[in-house]
Amino acid sequence: MTALAPSPGPDTSGPVFHAHEGGKLESVPTKPLNNRDDLSLLYTPGVADVCRAIAQDPSLAHRYTTRKNTVAVVTDGSAVLGLGNIGPVAALPVMEGKAVLFKQFGGVDSVPVCLETGDVDELVEAIARIAPTYGGINLEDISAPRCFEIERRLQQRLDIPVFHDDQHGTAIVVLAALMNAAKVVDRALEGLRVVISGAGAAGVAIAALLRRSGVHDVVVCDSRGIIEPGQEQLADHKRRLAATTNPRGLRGGIGDALRGADVFVGVSGGTVAEELIATMAPESIVLALANPDPEVHPDVAARHAAVVATGRSDFPNQINNVLAFPGLFRGALDSGAAAITETMKMAAATAIARLVEHPTAQEIVPSVFDPRVAPAVARAVADRA
Template sequence: MNFDDRVIRMIRVKILNKPGTFGKLADVIGTNEGSMGDIKVIRVGTKYITRDIKIYTKTLDKFNSIMKELKNIKGIKLIKDFDEIYQAHEGGLLETKSKVKIETISDLEKYYIPGIVKVARTINKDHNKKFEYTNIGNTVGIITNGTAILNFKSCKVEAAYSVMESAGAVLNEISGISATPLVVDTENKDEFISTIKNIYKNFGMIILEDISSPSSLGIERELQGLEIPIIDTNKYGNAIVVLAALINISKRVGINLKKSKVGLLGFGSKACGINEILKDYGVEKIIGFDIREEAIARMEDGNIEKKENINNLMEESDIIIGTSRVEGLIKFGMVQKDQIIISLSKPEPEIKAAIALKAGAKYAVDGRIVNPLLVIPGLIKGALEAKASEVTLNMMINAAETLAELSKEGEILPNVFDKGLHKKVSENVKKIAIEDGVAHLFEQEIEEDITEPEDEIFNKIKGINEWMSN
């Protein structure tokens, strides 16, 4: 049962507090090919226990059959059924909320007029003061045109907005970033670029999401050089996590990653980012296969050795990374002995990990584990805190190495909710931004190693002792 295909419903039921009654409910669900998820006790009465139960079924008809049968079971009273997903998203996931209380005339004068006049004049004289007196430094724009939303063939602006809003809520919750979702209603590359250039000063950073290639590659390239970082997270978020995974997989299976031959199956924006980061890390040999003319041209531009067919790619690669977006593209017989396979395509991978392992792969994993959400919150937070003008390859590779280091023993990657994960990534990214010279911090914001007077005295005494003993 694929996640995208199954029906998920919550039911609220009063169940007679008598042995065997709950078992009848479970039997009805099971005979209709359903299964139960979370069960929450809502109320315990003298005779009945009221519970919310999550039910998974293959089709809506199966769910309706369960509802019909439950109504006829003695000791069970069906109160209501509802869709938990819709309920969770009612009213949206984001809101703009004031950080201050405005309850009196004095407050109004301080935070609005005339108070804001003084602030605005200061920022007008020195635009860098926006970091001190506005929230721009902690605000990221999540921007799309909806051309590559999920696995939709076409996506209306409003539907695309819901996805950007969801991403914004995750970023806010994980890293405290103020995220603004925006959908630019055009597929014209030049119009999209022009829109971004007209609004970018409202943000400390812009991330591009779910824009189809080849447009996404041109858009990101032409937007570089603005005052703030512009990054395509589909391109680089996946690439960073892939590198982190490969660092740990290589250690686990005992291979030299930099000397391994990496095969890229599909060469869209995601593969472009992976190729760029792996090469900068030091991987010497990368080959690829794609049937699209524009993808072949990109491989030529990137000095990627292109293979004539998928069989040649599979036969020659020590490591295969699938970004084709084609379910089941890698067949059982194509897998080479001791190969490493990372299948990133969603909702279903090029080959399931269990099948790849049975076929002889030494290690196999898919996009559910190699998840860009592991790095994106920390990467963005670090760039914002550094007031960076760009996100460098050095910053991204350091983020990958940090992920690899923070993985628990026996795991190739951390869990997205591991304590301190995103904070550590952001701290390291900020540090590298300063080292790379792309940070724009005030002098007092840069921590320096200050030698304490006691340390200076100790070192002088130590030096004298060493001199006298010679």
């Protein structure tokens, strides 16, 4: 028999791999360690005094350790970007990247924590056990519906902010974008008819935040069509969507939902045909956020919609979570908040939207590099905390 040639490995010769060589993070001391006196202060015997003080008053950890400014970025690698369930080791580059964004935009230190488990009970227990090291927990790339239960249970158990960015970071930036897009098309936010394609983590959170913002008419679609009480075998989170959305009682597929709609929000990774976008109301708004391939190409959407946004950086109006989470955690940590509330999320969205003083079709959210964003969000969040 002829031996089979070994399969070639991945091509790692490009500039992307060069940029990631050796990882993207390092630990840097904040105090000098140059002699025996420094050593005796920073480590033994001096450190024992600090340990004893914290044992007597645990709140002192926020002053005398890194805890106040450190967040754990936690994943199990089950829903990474658009790559799916690739596991914790393959997810590590994304978590490192998230940590870089935390530091660059919010001045928040963060540590990637990639856990080898898919069990909800084990994940909750593992995260709770490591929580004393951190001032906050940022859940990342955990698949739905498990992510809802994990976040809920951790919020009940811990006295530090627990935030699933795939849900709430996306929802905050979408709300900010719609606040300004509504101004561009001269409509009231509350009166918009919104269709969300995707009933996963982002879709559920967007629907909830929009409704809290006063948007009454929200319709959510999954791969089977419009989510409504008549659908069979609905998962728990979709059953809640069926009970709280679709006030006109629409039935059918995404095409039935989009007919006459003012807003399309795509967070599904699927595709939507141009002819369906064409049936939306005049001066419509399209936020096609699947990455790297939007549900409808922005050039195609622009033939029919007045305002178009994507998750990509090479088109106007990038809906990027980095507009929200660095400032959100900065404000929560600085204020000593025990949780991130719905009021804080609304305040963050409003702060982002207000940074665009005169919204246009080409600018409904500020640039991710606008240095005002994180401080503005942090102030708004801290004020509500």
